[in-house]
Amino acid sequence: MEANEQVGPEGVSSKPVVCFLGPISSYTHQATMQAFPADRFDLMPVATIKDIFDTTQSGAANYGVVPFENSTNGSVVFTLDHFADRSNSYGDLNVCREVYLDVHHCLVGHIAPALPSPQPPVIETSSAPALNPTTIAADLRETEEASGSGQQTPTAQQPHPKAARSRPSHPISHVRRVYSHPQAFGQCTAFLGSWLRGIETIDVSSTSRAAELALADPSGESAAISSAVAAELLGLDVLARNIEDREDNTTRFFVLRKGVEGDAPMPLKTDTETETETELDDSRLLSSTKSLLSFTVPHRSPGALADVLSCFRRGGLNLTSINSRPSLTGAGPFEYVFFVEFEGHRFQDPRGRVARVLEDVAAVARTSRWLGSFPTSRGN
């Protein structure tokens, strides 16, 4: 069966199904559209990262798209926790592609409503700053300090205090609460600390869901951090644009599939032109592909971590990332499952270097599991 053509349950030929972390207009949706043209794939939103793993493992979708890490805020631990596969539910899944998406967050909500009399209605246009934003921020800060600290969630803290990159394009003093995904809060600490300090922040499952909740609040006091796309779709006002801490805010996504299907070249667009194996010299092939591996090491044998990592060095394969999560499978606390990415492809490996290193790791680690090989989409 071709990857871009399949027979549906009713025997009708249909497009391959790609599930993604919804709802519609989420950042994962945007990354999915970038990788899977809508004319050739059926895109299916699901509610949670777990649903993506479940739906792809069950075969109900051919591919699943999950966020893996953000350049500002670090790893997506919920995705790592599913790759850890502690209940052994996702044995057939592997990563076949990475996708990068530039992420620009907006504060979205309702432009301050006309106040009921006796106050005169506030008339505003997008070009006329009716209130001095600095004054607003100072007011908010005073309010927060007067009410005592400790109410803020750590996501509203600034681990590296600096000025916000952008200012609100509309007054935001009527905003009393902000909904968003924890990762988005973590990427907008400077804006939140400068302009919305002390305001309640409420974690929800996605930035799109956050926008829906802001829309649903008739008081207009709720705002959300989401994409401009989500605001547009819902008819919400954009109160501030590009509120992310860093201009180069990028999220990296992984595409999951079930089985390796002989690892035929993916029928997908790639950011960089892929060349055939024979045209590439070995080192170029290595540096144009990456693999993901998880492993655990024997308990009470901390030297084993170094032993495993030295396998990559001995095999001449560069490590490009390393992560760890609690393993939660051993007898005691503070055992970890490690995740490494390294240059090289399990199947496009003419000199057998990747295969040898995977064997070496398996001999030293307590457990190890190849989680996928894929073309590199951007230079490291």
Place this chain on the structure above:
Amino acid sequence: MEANEQVGPEGVSSKPVVCFLGPISSYTHQATMQAFPADRFDLMPVATIKDIFDTTQSGAANYGVVPFENSTNGSVVFTLDHFADRSNSYGDLNVCREVYLDVHHCLVGHIAPALPSPQPPVIETSSAPALNPTTIAADLRETEEASGSGQQTPTAQQPHPKAARSRPSHPISHVRRVYSHPQAFGQCTAFLGSWLRGIETIDVSSTSRAAELALADPSGESAAISSAVAAELLGLDVLARNIEDREDNTTRFFVLRKGVEGDAPMPLKTDTETETETELDDSRLLSSTKSLLSFTVPHRSPGALADVLSCFRRGGLNLTSINSRPSLTGAGPFEYVFFVEFEGHRFQDPRGRVARVLEDVAAVARTSRWLGSFPTSRGN
């Protein structure tokens, strides 16, 4: 000046000051009391992890206690982000001790209030389960499914679905929202998924603060995940005990200080008896101490990570943990600052192995920084 005696601002001799992540009765407070006997130290609550770093760096406190990692939920990224010290504010701080605390979470709030007539008042005792908890859970689940998914935050997901370890000791169907710290939510996923599925979860800065917010809600519909100590202190009811996913739920804390003070032996209790240097052979000394180091590697030179890690192997020092966070200091995204812990002490190092490895790392890494050496409190 002795570490356990100092001259205060008014020239009055006073005890050394230890700041911790407050408020009173937080888990960090409990860990602090465990390490710093109240008769010999002044314990000072501060509001945020940043405040602990600031207060210790400024000298306003002699020691600061920060949570570093939890055995169920992984690293405390806000602490890592401060160790990354991206604004170069904490150059004098180092870790001089680790403290382990067994963490038992409770659901605390108000026992279901007597309902207004016409309903008869519900009379309950702690031993009489007035409602079948399974029915409550099933009801909640139906409500949640009917209202559509996607509203849950990822912290409420179960990356490793399993039965909750404990049941509520009182009916909890009146609970409409739960306050807690994100880390605590992450440690109670099974209980939340089984008993409070679809209920709004609100992140706040500490579990103690969460308990205060539950107390402040006159409707009784707010609950909190916090310690039994916090509930007791505030006069809240404990609705369920030991709701953490794992019995061995443990948080590891670091004690910060400013400068090395000649690295005199700490005037503190330790979990294990420390012996003098001369009585310990070299390998025993190595395995009874640990050091923390951060480093970055040259951009676009992924092999450098393996180069740095091989320094530890070559020097015979076991790695005991590794973490990474976005560096946010380089020119582009997806550069990392790495944190490793390894066996060995910078100053209790008769054969000079630690010093040599630190030199080797400095030669290979782009930047590297020793962040402390301390006695190991528990076996790994």
